[in-house]
Each structure stands twice: as structure tokens, then as C-alpha cells.
Amino acid sequence: MMTTRVLPSLALMLLLSAPSARAESLSVDFSDLTLGSESFDNGSDGSGGFTSKGVFFRNSYNPTWQTWSGWSYSNRTDNTTAGFGNQFSSFAGGDASGDGNYAVAYGQSPSSVRFDLPEPAPGRAPVGMSARFTNTTYTALSMRDGDQFGKAFGGPTGNDPDFFLLTIVGYSGAGASGDVLGEVDFYLADFRSDDNSLDYILEDWATVDLSSLIGAQSLGFRLTSSDVGTFGMNTPAYFAMDDFAIRYAVIPEPASLALLGLGLAGVVAVAGRGRRGRVA
Incomplete structure (x- = not known):
């Protein structure tokens, strides 16, 4: 008995x-990168990019013109100074994760703004993905007040249906190549509502769920705006990103x-x- x-x-x-299956995560918050106070790295060393938490962020720098595209990283906090000279500050006044650093992207298409996703370790299956985004100060103040290139969103009456849209695209191949597996749209500014009180220019960090793009080998980023002129988009083609995260389920070994x-x-x-x- x-x-x-x-x-x-x-x-x-x-x-x-x-x-039993448990969860793990990869969190890219750029805290492993070193910067002086109120500074940035835009690839002027010609390295072609930077790595944070094992993820490589591609950058293209032209030393002749001292111009760049792709990804840079920054800890600048100036959210009041307008103009091109303040292109590396977030409009949120700093980073999202509290460590000081965040990424700044420049470019309109996935051919210039992209990064490859890491291969999962054995026994790890991705089950979720997200990132936090906000405007840069340069772009936000251009949309709010207008400048020599871009209009003030909403126009003189506030009724113009303006928008600034970030689209995150998942690709089956590395380097934003292969088939498009899905897209996630996120408005960094949206004045399309008939109710003007609902118009906004994003000024804080916002979390965007990217789980629908699981299975992609790379992510590309596309910017579109309602303010387009003879030479293309008038809105400065910048955005900031922090806390890119992938969540994994750990599968028991056989x-x-x-x-x-x-x-x-x-x-x-x-x-x-x-x-x-x-x-x-």
C-alpha cells in the first residue's frame, strides 16, 4: 500500500x-558601444558599419563629401535645435533603454538601411520580435515647423493629410534580398484624420511588434512621406531605433x-x- x-x-x-521549453531573448540596446558624452559615430572611420550584441548594422560613408547613409549610433539628447546640424539627436531627448545609446538611420530604402538577423542557436526557435522607434529632432522639427526643404505638416489650415511612414520589410535572404515575407507599417507622423486633434508627430519611443516578420533573414527599412517635390521626398529621411529584441523558445534536447x-x-x-x- x-x-x-x-x-x-x-x-x-x-x-x-x-x-520544459523556456524563453530566452536577444536584446540589442547598443549599451555595448562606447561613446563620449553627447556624441555619435556615423562611420567616418570607414569600417562599413558597427556590431552590437552580435548584430551588424551596415553603414556607407563618403569621405569626399563627408556624407553617410545606413546606420549610425548616438547618445545625443538635444530635442530643441532645428536643422541638419542636429541630425543625430532623438526627439525623445535620449535613448529608450536608459543606457544612453541608440541607433540613428538615414536613407529612404532597404537598399541603404538594412541589417541581417542572427541565426538562432541550436534548440532555439524565434517566437517574437520587436523594436522601439522614434523621430530624430531634425526630422520632427522639420515636420512641425517647416524648413527650407520641407513643409510644416498640416499646412496653413492644419487640414493637409500629411504623413511620415516607416515600413519594416522582412526578406528571405541576407542584405534585404530574396522574397518579401511581410511588411509592418508604423507612422512616425500622421495628419490624415478629419479630426485635427488626432494629428501627431511622434515625440516618444514607441514599441512596434515585428513578430509577423519571424522567418526573415534580414530586415530592410523604407521611409515615405506625403511631402514630395521634384527631387523626391522633402521630409528628412531619418529615424531612431532602440531595444531591438528577438524572443526565443528553448526546445528540450532529444x-x-x-x-x-x-x-x-x-x-x-x-x-x-x-x-x-x-x-x-
Whole structure:
């Protein structure tokens, strides 16, 4: 009788000790990058990009013209100074994660703004993906007040249906190549509502769920605006990103599952012997 009472406890202990699926995450918050106070790195060293938490962010720098595209990183906090000279500050006044650093992107298409996703480690399956985005100060103040190139969003009456749209595209191949697996739209500014009180220019960090792009080998970023002129988009083609994260489910190894099966089989066998030994 004592043996049969203990058997359920043995089975429970085996189940609780089994290596069930658990969660892990990769969080790219750029805290592993070193910058001086109120500074930035726009690839002027010609390295072609930078790596944070194992993810490589591509950058193209032209030393002749001292221009860049792709990704840079910054810790600048100036959210009041307008103009091109303040292109590396977030309109949120700093980063999202609290470590000081964040990424700044410049470019209108996935051919210039993109990065490859890391291969999952063995036994890891991606189950979620997200990032936080905001405007740069240069772009936000251009949209709010207008400048020598771009209009003030909403126009003189506030009724112009202006917008500034970030589209994140998932690709089957590296370097924004192969098939398009999906797209996620996120408005950095939106004046399309008939109710002008709903118009906005994003001034804080906002989390965007990118889980629909799981399975992509790379992400590309596209910017579009309602303010377009003879030479293309008038709105400065910048945005800021922080806290890019991928969540993984950790799958138990086959050997561990086999051991669990053997343990449960032993419990069943002992239970069988206990039942046969009982006297009515």
C-alpha cells in the first residue's frame, strides 16, 4: 500500500524536473558601444558599419563629401535645435533603454538601411520580435515647423493629410534580398484624420511588434512621406531605433526527453507490480 501511494509523487517529480521549453531573448540596446558624452559615430572611420550584441548594422560613408547613409549610433539628447546640424539627436531627448545609446538611420530604402538577423542557436526557435522607434529632432522639427526643404505638416489650415511612414520589410535572404515575407507599417507622423486633434508627430519611443516578420533573414527599412517635390521626398529621411529584441523558445534536447520517457516507464512498471501485489 505504501508503494502505491508514493508512485504519483515520483511521477510528479519526474515531470517537474523535465527540461520544459523556456524563453530566452536577444536584446540589442547598443549599451555595448562606447561613446563620449553627447556624441555619435556615423562611420567616418570607414569600417562599413558597427556590431552590437552580435548584430551588424551596415553603414556607407563618403569621405569626399563627408556624407553617410545606413546606420549610425548616438547618445545625443538635444530635442530643441532645428536643422541638419542636429541630425543625430532623438526627439525623445535620449535613448529608450536608459543606457544612453541608440541607433540613428538615414536613407529612404532597404537598399541603404538594412541589417541581417542572427541565426538562432541550436534548440532555439524565434517566437517574437520587436523594436522601439522614434523621430530624430531634425526630422520632427522639420515636420512641425517647416524648413527650407520641407513643409510644416498640416499646412496653413492644419487640414493637409500629411504623413511620415516607416515600413519594416522582412526578406528571405541576407542584405534585404530574396522574397518579401511581410511588411509592418508604423507612422512616425500622421495628419490624415478629419479630426485635427488626432494629428501627431511622434515625440516618444514607441514599441512596434515585428513578430509577423519571424522567418526573415534580414530586415530592410523604407521611409515615405506625403511631402514630395521634384527631387523626391522633402521630409528628412531619418529615424531612431532602440531595444531591438528577438524572443526565443528553448526546445528540450532529444536526450533529455528520452530520459524523461525512461523515468516515466519505470514508474509505470513499479505501479504495475504494486497493483499485482495487492490483496483484496
